[in-house]
Amino acid sequence: MNRDASGQRDGTGTGSGGSASGGAGHGEVLVSVDAVYKHFPIKQGIVFKKEIGRVHAVDGVDLEVRRGETLGIVGESGCGKSTLARCITGLHQVTAGRILFEGDDITRLGKAGLKAFRRDVQMIFQxxxxxxxxxxxxxxxxxxxxxxHSIAGGAERKRRVQELMELVGLNPEHYNRFPAEFSGGQRQRIGVARALALKPKLIVCDEPVSALDVSIQAQVINLLKDLQDELGLTYVFIAHDLSVVRYVSDRVAVMYLGKVGEAAEAETLYVRPRHPYTAALLSAASIADPDEAERAERIVLTGDVPSPIDPPSGCRFHPRCPKAADRCIREDPPLVPREGDPPDHVTACHFPVEPGERLAHKHAAIAQVSTQPELPEAEE
Structure with missing residues (x-):
């Protein structure tokens, strides 16, 4: 699929394969993230500013989002989830790599092309x-x-807005109220209505329920699922709460320090995590059954998260990994299916977690080695 100078579509297409999504999904590839890097320069000086370093927010991410599915992205604060989301929506210009939306490289679109693209991609903020x-x-x-987008005005715009308010469970008669007159959950519904206005194909949900009470979270999550079924929406859902991600997602990608460590079907990843970081995240999740919670073992990671300004060499997780070895310092593991895993379950780990393995009693015994990785040159 291509766009002409006005940004209009003249065909169809699909994204490239070989990414963290594997072969799973609901249909054709809607979004393809291909070796995307996003680095933020650190500058020093008042008049003549000099770049003294870079924050490696996203460092070589490959992902696919298929039409009609929900891709959940989880990880610690600062792992690059929100930065990746803003790259997908075109709010951040990538440092290197490309992002395909229905076959179009959005990193190369001009103003007219971006305006047309943003009708198809919307965002719900935290x-x-x-x-x-x-x-x-x-x-x-x-x-x-x-x-x-100069679509409707006057009475027609008011009619459409009131229809959207009713669709998300708000009273259309409250059209003239201010945001302060609504509760937190109602305000998030307003944000959902705004995102739905142009009938987008993709909605990026950047932690849409983390600022809400637990009871309100359930209402908003169920609303999003109902709207997906009714309107055929595709979601990229970013969250810290692993139970929420499991409930809403078809597939889950786990990020750590700018990279994807593991990606798989949601149930597969939660039942059989292969990356030590994924296993540690799941061990920290709350368990409703008190008996099961008592039997569960918490994997406590030692050390602090390395700085994204100077990330470790090899595997980014090796300074905190209970299974780390010398190879993990030297080699960056590829994101590929490991032995015994289905093709859509990919893991970036030299020594993946085996079924029944107890990581809670293992401790890494290697020192952190930090080097500056090379950045692929951005295409002209």
């Missing part, structure tokens, strides 16, 4: 308070996409 302008009425906020 903070339902900060993402809404407190000085504007709800009807105006939800109607912004219609105004920006």
């Amino acid at each position: 903070d339902p308070y900060g993402s809404l302008n407190p000085r504007r009425r709800v009807g105006s906020i939800i109607g912004d996409p219609f105004a920006v």
Whole structure:
């Protein structure tokens, strides 16, 4: 599929294969993230600023998102989840690599192409308070996409906005209220309505329920699932809560320090994690059954998360990994299926976790070695 100078589509296409999604999915590839890097320069000086380093926020990520599915992305704070989401939506320009949306490389689109692309990709933000302008009425906020893209105005815009409010469970008669007159859950519904205004094909949910009470979280999550079934939406769902990710996701990718460590079907990953970091994350998740929680063993990782300014050599996780060996310092493990795993279960680990293996009593005995990895040159 290509776009002409006006940004209009003239065909169809699919993304490239060989990424963290493997062969699983609901249908054709909607988004393909191909060796994407996003580095933020660190500059020093007042008048003549000199670059003294870089923050390696995203460092060579390969992912695929298939039409109609939900891809969950989990990891610690600072692992690059939100930065990757902003790259996918075109809010950040990538340092290197490419992102294909229905076959189009969005990293090469001009202003007209980006405007057309953003009709198909929307975002739900984490903070339902900060993402809404407190000085504007709800009807105006939800109607912004219609105004920006010159789709509807006047009475027609008001009708569409009220239909969206009803769709997400808000009272259409509250069209003229301000955000401060709504609860946290209702404000997030306003954000969902705004994201749905242009009937997008992909919605990136950047921790959409983390700022809400637990009871309200369930309402918003069920709303998102119902809208996906009704409208055929595709989600990239970013969250810290592993139980939420398991409930909403078809596939899950685990990120650590700018890289994907493991990706698989949700149930497969939760039942049989292969990367030591994934196993540690799952061991820290809360368990509802008190008897099962008592039997569970917590994997406590030693040391601090390395700095993304100067990431470790080889495997990024080796300074904290209970299975680390000298090979982990020297070689960066490829993200591929390991022995005994299905093709859609990929893991970046030289020594993946075996079924029944107890990592809680293992401790890494190697020192951290840090080098500056080479950055692939960005295409002109």
